[in-house]
Structure formats: C-alpha cells, structure tokens
Amino acid sequence: MNKFIKIIICISIICSALSLAACETQYLGGSRDTRWEKDLNYLQNALPQKHVDAFPKISENNFNSEMENLKNSISKLNDDEITAGIYRITASLGDSHTSAYKKPDHIYPFEFYYFKDGIYVINTTAQYKRSLYGKLLKIDDMDVEKVKEHILPLIVKDNYAMIKKSLPKYLMNADILHGLKIVNPAKNTAFTFKDIHGNIFDLNIDPKPAHDLKGKFIAAGKPDSSYPLYRQKSNLNYWYEYVESKKLLYFKYNKCEEEENESLEDFTNKMLKFMDTHPVDKFVIDMRDNPGGSDKYMNSIIQWIKSNKLNNKDRFFVITGRATFSSALINLVQLRDETNASFVGEETSGKPNHFGAVRTFDLPNSKISIQYSTQFNRISRDNDNTFSPDKIVEISIEDYINKRDPVLNYITNK
Numbered sequence: 001m002n003k004f005i006k007i008i009i010c011i012s013i014i015c016s017a018l019s020l021a022a023c024e025t026q027y028l029g030g031s032r033d034t035r036w037e038k039d040l041n042y043l044q045n046a047l048p049q050k051h052v053d054a055f056p057k058i059s060e061n062n063f064n065s066e067m068e069n070l071k072n073s074i075s076k077l078n079d080d081e082i083t084a085g086i087y088r089i090t091a092s093l094g095d096s097h098t099s100a101y102k103k104p105d106h107i108y109p110f111e112f113y114y115f116k117d118g119i120y121v122i123n124t125t126a127q128y129k130r131s132l133y134g135k136l137l138k139i140d141d142m143d144v145e146k147v148k149e150h151i152l153p154l155i156v157k158d159n160y161a162m163i164k165k166s167l168p169k170y171l172m173n174a175d176i177l178h179g180l181k182i183v184n185p186a187k188n189t190a191f192t193f194k195d196i197h198g199n200i201f202d203l204n205i206d207p208k209p210a211h212d213l214k215g216k217f218i219a220a221g222k223p224d225s226s227y228p229l230y231r232q233k234s235n236l237n238y239w240y241e242y243v244e245s246k247k248l249l250y251f252k253y254n255k256c257e258e259e260e261n262e263s264l265e266d267f268t269n270k271m272l273k274f275m276d277t278h279p280v281d282k283f284v285i286d287m288r289d290n291p292g293g294s295d296k297y298m299n300s301i302i303q304w305i306k307s308n309k310l311n312n313k314d315r316f317f318v319i320t321g322r323a324t325f326s327s328a329l330i331n332l333v334q335l336r337d338e339t340n341a342s343f344v345g346e347e348t349s350g351k352p353n354h355f356g357a358v359r360t361f362d363l364p365n366s367k368i369s370i371q372y373s374t375q376f377n378r379i380s381r382d383n384d385n386t387f388s389p390d391k392i393v394e395i396s397i398e399d400y401i402n403k404r405d406p407v408l409n410y411i412t413n414k
Contacts, residue, residue, distance in 0.1 A: 027364040035365035036074045036082055040067060042364055043086065047098075051372045052355065057094025066092065079366075084179030086368060087154040095355045096156040097326070097373045102366070104173045106207035108189065111217065112136065112168035116394040119144060119168065121193070123219045131203055132218065133401055134193030136171070140183050141190065147171070150180045159386040161322040162349040174207030196401070228405035230286055230319075238264065240271050246412050247281040249274070256293030256327045264297040272304050283310045284411060285335075286319040288345050292326025292356075295334075302338050313342040313390075317411045320389045325350035332387050333379050343389035345407050352380035352387055 027038040044067040048054040055063065070085045077085070083102055090100040110131065111123035119136045136144050148167060154176070155166045170176050177183045188204035195201070223231045229250055233239050237255040242248075251271060258264050275283065283305070305311050318341045320332065329350040335341050355373035362369050393407045 029365075033074050036079075037071055039363040039365050039368070040071045040074075040086075043067070043089075043370065046361060047090070047093075047370060047372060050359070050361065050374075051093070051095075051098065052357075052374050052376060054093055054098075058092050063089070063092070078179075080175045080179030081181075082179075083366070083368065084154065084176055086363075087176070090370065091154050091156050094156055094158075095373055096158050096162060096350065097355045097358050097371065099156070099371050100368055101371065102175070102368045104175045104210060106174040106185070107210050107213065108172045108174055108191070108205055108207050109213055109217070110172050110191075112171045113400070114164040114168055115397045115400070117396060119171070120397050120400075122400065123217045125213065125216045126218060128203055128205065129218065130195070130201070131191070131193050133397060134195050135397070136191065137194055137200065138192035139171075139177070139189065141192075142182055147182055150182055151176075154180075158351050159347060159349065161347045161386055165322040165349045196397075227403050229408065230288065230405055231403075234289070238267055240274075242274065242278065242280075243412075247279050248284060248412065249278075249280045249282070250284045250286065250408070252286045253328075254289050256290065256295060256297055256331070258297075265300070268297070268300050272301070275310075280310065282315050282317065282411065284317045284319065284408070285341075286408075287324050287328050287332065288319045288321025288407070289323045290325070290328035291323060292328050292350075295327040295330035298331040298334060302334060305339050305341075312340050314414065316341045318343050318389075319407055319411075320345040320348055320387060322346050322349050324348040324387070326354065326356055329354065329387060330377065330379050336387075342391070343387075344391045344393055344411060345389050346392065346394060347389070348387040350387070351385055353378045353383055 027042045029035065030038065044064065048060065048063070066089050070082065070089065074082065086100045090098060109125040109128055110121050112119050113122045121131045121134050121136070124131050138144060139147050151167055151170045152163065154170065155163055157163060174183065174185065174189070178185050183189045185207070188206055191203050191205060193201060193203065222235070225232070229241060229252065233252065234254060237257050237259050238251070238253050240249060240251045243250060249271070305316060310316050316339065318332065318335055320343055324332065325348065329348060329352050332343070332348070333352050336343070354377055355375070356377050357373060357375040358371055359374055360369055360371050391410065393410050395406060399406055
C-alpha cells in the first residue's frame with residue numbers, strides 16, 4: 001500500500017509540473033509588445049493567486065485597472081518605463097516583502113547613503129573620486145527632492161526608514177532612472193554635488209554595465225580595526241568582540257542565518273560561556289544591519305539574559321537601524337517583551353506585524369523576479385508601522401568620514 005501511495009504521489013507531482021510548464025508556455029514568445037503583454041497578464045493572474053493577502057492596501061479593482069492601463073500603454077513605452085511600471089504596481093500592494101526586481105543593465109558608479117542631513121556618496125570609482133562624501137543636489141538638473149518624488153511610488157512606504165533604506169539603490173540604477181524619465185540614456189548624465197567644503201560642482205557620467213565596475217570601487221576591501229565595530233566583518237552573519245577597556249561585550253548580529261563553519265547554537269554557547277567567565281558590565285546586541293532570516297536563534301540568548309544581572313536598562317542594549325527587517329523585527333519584539341533591554345539607534349524599516357515567508361517567481365519573457373509573501377506574522381500587541389528605539393541616535397556624514405559610531409558611543413558613555 002505504501003508503495004502504491006508513493007507512486008500516486010509521484011504521478012501527481014509530475015502531472016502538476018507538466019501542467020505548470022504548459023501554463024507558462026502559453027505566456028512565451030511573440031513580438032516585443034506581445035511578450036510584454038504576456039508578462040503583464042501572467043503577473044496580473046499569478047500575484048493575487050500566490051500572495052497570502054494581496055489587497056489589504058489597494059483594491060483588486062484598482063490593481064486590475066492599473067495593470068490594464070500599463071498593458072494598453074505598452075506600444076508607447078520603452079522597456080525601462082514598463083519595468084518601472086511593474087515596480088510601481090507591485091509596490092502599490094503595500095507589502096514590503098512583495099516587490100519586483102530586475103538586475104540593472106547599467107548603473108552609475110556611486111554608492112549613496114541617506115544620512116540625517118541628506119544623501120551622500122559613500123563609495124565610487126577612482127575616476128570620480130571628487131564626488132566621494134559629496135552631497136547629491138541634482139540629477140540632470142532635476143532637484144534631488146523632485147527626483148525623490150519620482151522614485152517614491154516604487155517604494156512601499158511603511159515608514160520613513162524604508163524610504164531612507166530603499167531610495168539610494170534606485171539613484172545608482174540608470175535603467176530605473178530612465179524608466180522614470182529622470183535621465184536620458186542617449187547623453188551623459190549630469191550629477192550635481194556639494195563637497196564637504198561647500199563647493200558645488202557637476203560630473204557628467206555615462207552609466208556602465210554593472211560587471212564593468214566590479215572591483216573598481218575605491219572602498220572595495222574589508223574595513224580594518226580603524227573603522228567602528230559596526231562597519232567591520234560585514235561578510236559574517238554573526239560575531240562578537242570583547243572591549244576589555246570598557247568591559248563591554250559587543251555582539252554583531254548581521255543576519256538570522258547559520259554560517260557554514262559554525263552553527264549559531266555553537267556560536268551562542270561560546271559567547272555566553274565567555275560572558276560567564278569574564279567581567280562584563282555591558283552587553284550590546286547590534287542588529288542595525290540585520291535584514292532577517294529565521295527568528296528562532298535568539299531564544300537561548302533571551303533565556304540566558306532573563307536570569308542574568310546584566311538584564312537591566314543600564315547594562316543591556318540592543319541597536320536598531322533602518323536595515324533591521326523581517327525576522328529581525330520578531331527578535332526585537334521578543335527582546336522588548338521578555339527582557340529589560342534599552343533600544344538605541346534608528347527606527348526600523350520593517351514593521352513588527354508584517355507579511356513574510358517569501359517566495360518568488362519570474363515573469364516568463366522579461367525574467368523580472370517577483371517576490372511575494374505567503375503568510376502574515378502578527379507578533380506585537382501594537383500595530384505600529386515601525387519599531388522605535390528608546391533613544392534615537394543617527395549617524396551624520398561627519399561621523400561616517402571620521403569613522404565614528406555615535407550609537408555605540410552613546411551606550412559606552414551612558
């Protein structure tokens with residue numbers, strides 16, 4: 001009987017796979033306009049079916065109306081404009097775990113960061129070194145505030161932290177900027193900056209294929225010990241350092257995922273054993289750069305801290321930031337509800353109650369990747385649109401240039 005059941009299951013799986021393949025085949029091929037129309041039809045049908053709750057923010061009628069408007073405009077739009085339209089419609093669902101992504105064909109040689117006083121270049125190539133640490137003022141004579149207005153519809157605006165996290169990546173994406181009619185790819189793009197001395201200047205730049213810029217950015221190496229702790233070892237999901245002069249244990253939790261060389265359980269046991277055998281006046285968990293993964297790994301730390309003398313607001317600190325997202329939010333809520341931690345840093349881009357359990361599918365022709373949620377996580381008694389720390393501490397461009405961490409400085413001086 002077991003063998004018979006296994007055969008039936010195998011046949012069912014094969015039939016389902018063949019059915020799915022046949023279904024996707026009908027969306028393939030044709031002229032340029034036909035391929036786009038098929039992709040949009042596929043998106044319009046698949047996303048509402050696959051998503052756990054596609055229409056909490058936008059009605060199904062409005063979604064379908066937006067899709068039909070985009071399909072009816074295909075012949076009048078270039079490929080980048082259609083792609084931007086897909087980004088916009090996907091974002092309109094209001095789920096920050098649901099999005100569209102196409103690897104850009106061309107990018108500008110800048111890495112931007114949204115500091116508290118504006119958007120600055122924090123990395124570039126040697127050719128454009130003059131722009132390093134420059135404040136972005138305009139793109140092709142369009143004021144940066146106007147540029148932001150064009151980009152905002154592509155971002156799920158759960159909170160301002162989400163905007164600060166997401167907007168910089170679009171500023172280097174030449175395809176999206178073209179799709180939003182901010183730049184013209186037929187000519188050099190003029191970027192206007194203000195340097196740290198107040199001088200305003202323009203740089204005329206051709207976008208480059210992303211692979212042409214690989215390894216050419218100035219800050220391509222790993223930050224050494226001269227950098228603040230939060231900027232070190234970003235390649236590791238988790239690590240800790242004991243600051244003996246401060247009797248402070250700093251735990252950098254970059255991602256809720258296991259490393260190949262050391263499980264999180266082994267790492268956590270080693271770290272907790274270290275704290276049991278060394279004088280520790282303050283324990284810091286830095287989650288400002290943690291985008292999530294699995295929330296299950298924090299439990300042993302929570303159980304340890306609950307019965308430890310460090311469990312008070314003057315000795316146990318958790319650092320939050322705009323990049324704290326998804327499962328990392330679940331951990332923050334657990335730490336807030338079950339310990340006496342003090343939270344310091346920025347508001348988070350993620351919401352405590354949020355969609356998750358993400359899966360993806362590709363549009364058949366353009367291969368644009370669509371990420372969508374398959375469950376909703378309600379973990380907080382409040383329905384706040386962000387996790388707000390007890391103390392807001394932001395990093396300025398001066399802090400960044402001078403390799404300071406005002407967040408950890410606040411904690412060590414408290």
